[in-house]
Amino acid sequence: SVQTDEPNLFGTTIVEVPKELPKVSMLNSCLKKLKFHLASSDMVVKERTTTTAITEGTWGFEHTKACFRDDIIPFVKSLKELFTSFDQRLIDEVTEVQNIFTQMELAVEQHCEEKTKVQIKIENVLQENDRLLTRALSVEIVNIVVHENMKSVCLNVTACACCVINESELKTDFLNNECYDTLLQKYHTLEKHCITLEVNNQLNTEIFQRDTWSSQESVLTFAELFEINNLKAQAQAKDTMILKLKEKLNSLNGDVKDRYVK
Known part of the structure; x- marks a missing residue:
């Protein structure tokens, strides 16, 4: 009799089967x-x-x-x-x-x-x-949404910075009384735009924090933590830029009022 060649995977007893039937x-x-x-x-x-x-x-x-x-x-x-x-x-x-x-x-x-x-x-x-693949896709979708939100914030801040008029150009325009009304209108538009940008940035920060808290159920990798820290640093940089723009707008507003009084 011979023993079967297949491995015993589950610890059961292998039944020995004779190689051939007995002769008569x-x-x-x-x-x-x-x-x-x-x-x-x-x-x-x-x-x-x-x-x-x-x-x-x-x-x-x-x-x-x-x-x-x-x-x-x-x-x-x-x-x-x-x-x-x-x-x-x-x-x-x-x-x-x-x-x-x-x-x-x-x-x-x-x-x-x-x-x-x-x-x-x-x-x-x-x-x-299948379960791991679904989980990986969910994390990837969350990362894409957060990245797009931060990219939108960066574009808005860049547009705001482009709309700010240089102080020297503003002083030159002050010499022309006909440009005063246009400058004042631009100032109010820029102020509203900065307020809107600040509100949007606050909303995006809240959404990002909520998505981060909801995704804490899954174990984050080192690359994901590094990306989240980078996004937080970018958001903080944008907040700093917005504060500087507001300070510059306030300074320009004071100059406009002084010119108008003169």
Whole structure:
């Protein structure tokens, strides 16, 4: 018998299956013995029933008794033992074959169970991969939204900085009274724009903090923490720029009032 080549993944006992079925050599030997005894009996009967034996008067009572004692009774006894041995060996071989088939069925059932367990493990791994992929996509979407919000804030601050008029140009325009109304209108527009920009920046900061708190359920990587710190630094820089713009606007407003009084 040989052991199956597949590894034992779950600690179960591997059933040993014979390589081949047993041969019927014992049955053949019994049949040969039976043929030999039958041939011997046939020779005895022919010898005892010949014409010479009958005419010689050998078929008396003593002769018949001796024939039964020496030939027939041992032959019948030997024949009975032979048939008994033949039946027993036949039963043993049939039982052995049945045991072999039982072991083969157990081995097949065992491999089917192991195959089912492996398939279940594969399905669990695939489901875990899908869950991790969904989680990674969610984090990526949050990062994209935060990046776009900060990019929008940067663009608004840049536009605000471009709209600020240089102080020297403003003083030059003060010399022309016709430009005063236009300058005053630009000042009010710029002031409203800065207020709107400050409100938008505050809203974006709150949204960013809320998204950061909601994403704290998942474990952040070092790269994600580094990106969040960079975004916070950029937001703080934009707040500083807005404060400087407000201070400059207040300074320009004071200059405009002084010019207007003069």
